[in-house]
């Protein structure tokens with residue numbers, strides 16, 4: 001039988017172990033290392049594939065979706081490839097991705113071109129069939145519970161830029177328990193840095209994880225990562241802002257008007273895709289304005305990865321009312 005003291009000891013032990021558990025959690029917050037490594041690997045391969053496809057652009061392989069936006073072989077092939085890579089490492093994870101297999105299931109030649117493209121960057125023993133490619137694509141369109149680990153994927157963000165031969169990126173983010181935990185942007189046409197010694201190297205990957213920071217690296221597995229910070233310019237007169245290349249995606253007139261009111265003197269940097277978030281995260285521009293037409297609802301995959309990279313680089317991403325963005329409600333971004 002235990003005396004008072006021994007009970008007291010048990011209580012002390014229990015409370016100290018609770019304290020340890022608390023301490024444990026705060027000291028060893030997840031760094032999402034495995035997820036970052038797998039996602040960076042996936043994007044290295046995906047960037048290799050998209051660069052190859054951008055070089056041999058075949059305009060007849062571009063189709064127009066029901067919302068009038070373009071989609072190419074590259075969008076389908078990259079989505080299938082990235083989902084293939086992530087599910088191999090994390091078979092229970094879910095996805096919300098931009099594309100699906102509907103068009104491919106109706107067009108044998110297009111499906112074959114997409115499967116060939118994916119297989120061109122996979123080893124002989126990993127080759128996928130047409131039907132596996134369709135199934136992988138459709139994994140991006142299953143509904144998930146709000147607490148499930150869910151990857152948000154834009155296989156080619158800035159498809160119009162991609163087709164023009166300009167900037168685009170591959171955007172991947174991990175949502176868990178309602179918040180974005182990891183974000184990766186593969187930007188094959190963006191210089192590694194704007195200043196020497198790395199300005200001549202083209203192509204970079206931005207990556208960030210909650211509480212870990214934001215980094216940039218070359219598009220190469222195992223390449224060294226460099227920490228990045230947003231600009232410390234506080235006087236708008238010295239600020240540079242960026243905005244969409246396409247005036248139909250974001251009003252150039254409105255951003256110019258607001259820039260004038262703020263006293264921004266520099267001309268805007270117009271660039272396709274979430275590459276804009278990367279440019280702001282490493283301090284080459286200080287503001288990203290986006291003013292879509294009234295009624296347009298932003299997709300989660302168009303901003304999730306960019307947002308965490310900005311936040312981890314010391315910046316802020318909000319809607320026009322200063323509210324943080326909610327990525328946890330499905331395809332569309334909600335205001336918190």
Ligand SMILES: Nc1ncnc2c1ncn2[C@@H]1O[C@H](COP(=O)(O)OS(=O)(=O)O)[C@@H](OP(=O)(O)O)[C@H]1O
Pocket residue numbers: 069098154156157158159160161243244245246248249250271272273274292293296299302
């Ligand atoms: N009407 C409208 N308004 C606002 N945004 C739209 C609109 N239409 C499309 N999109 C989305 O814009 C994504 C491309 O990113 P950006 O607009 O930053 O780049 S761009 O310079 O305009 O190409 C683009 O992403 P991708 O479809 O992945 O290319 C779209 O999701």
Ligand SMILES: [Mg+2]
Pocket residue numbers: 069070098159
């Ligand atoms: Mg699109």
Ligand SMILES: [Mg+2]
Pocket residue numbers: 154156157158301302
């Ligand atoms: Mg997009």
Ligand SMILES: [Mg+2]
Pocket residue numbers: 075098154155156157158159
């Ligand atoms: Mg896209």
